[in-house]
Amino acid sequence: MTPYKEIGECLITAGENEYFFRPSFSAMSRIGEPQEIVQAFYDLHNDEVTPLLQRGLDAYGTIPAWLLAHVNRREIGKPAIIAAMSVLTACCERDLSRLIGEIIPGKSGKWTFVWRKGAMPAVEMVLIAQSLITHGIIGKAKVRQLQRHESNQATTEFNAFEYISAARNHFGISRDEAEQLSMTEFSLLLAAKYPDKKGFTRDEYEAVADDYLAKKARRLAKSG
Known part of the structure; x- marks a missing residue:
């Protein structure tokens, strides 16, 4: 099956x-x-290794091999690994134990459960799961997301069924078809069906406001 990277x-x-x-x-x-989904997102993006990878991505446009090698030598936090395993398992219909490893009961008595590693390094698991x-x-x-539709309010849960129902209602598709949509694809379909060109995005609004304030400052400087 050919993957469509554009939709994840x-x-x-x-x-x-x-x-x-x-x-x-x-x-x-x-x-x-719903709360566990948001917790998995948090655990994946709040590990101490993640900021290093993000800085590398911001600086080079990709994550350099030397940075990956450096990060692979560091310890990935347990919550991030567990969250990565959960996300990867949920998104694939095959058994992933050979690829990502598995959580098994500890035999030494020191740990209740231990992670038996698979073929994929922990850092790559976290990156793909992110x-x-x-x-x-x-x-x-x-x-384009208009300013009136933007929100900085944090959410504590993600209810997938609400979006499945919304997709069925907006696009007239079956439940099975709606269940297979990613949020990226859902957003693209929604934007195509309801193109909204009126209004500013937050960035557009701030750019116009900054330009207005700069012109006003120049006028005041000249009049003074």
């Missing part, structure tokens, strides 16, 4: 095995309850 799908090959990942609404619901859950619950579509 990806294909990973490990040896002779191929693993297809789709961050659909259905997959997001398999992560857990991308999947972002496409799944926030969306990465490049669409």
Whole structure:
């Protein structure tokens, strides 16, 4: 199956095995309850390694191999690994134990459970899981969002079924079809059906406001 990277799908090959990942609404619901989905997002994006990777991405446009090698030598936090395993498992229909490892009961008595590693390094697991859950619950579509639709209010839960129902209502599709949408694809479809050109995005508004204030300051300087 060919993945559509634009909507968050990806294909990973490990040896002779191929693993297809789709961050659909259905997959997001398999992560857990609405609050657990948001907690998984938080755990994936608040590990101490994540800021290093983000700075590398901001500086180079990609994550350099040397930075990945450096990060791989550091310890990834337990919550991030567990969240990554949960997201990856939810987004793939195949058994991933060989790829991402598995959580098994500890035998030494020191730990109740231990992570038996798979073929994929922990850093790569976290990076891919970050991308999947972002496409799944926030969306990465490049669409204009008007200022009146923007909100800085944090949310504590993500209810996938609400978006499945909204997709069925807006686009006249079946439940099965709606369940397979990612938030990125949902946003693109919504923008295509309801193109809204009136009004400013927050960035556009701030740019116009800054330009107005700059011109006003120049006029005041001249009059003074």
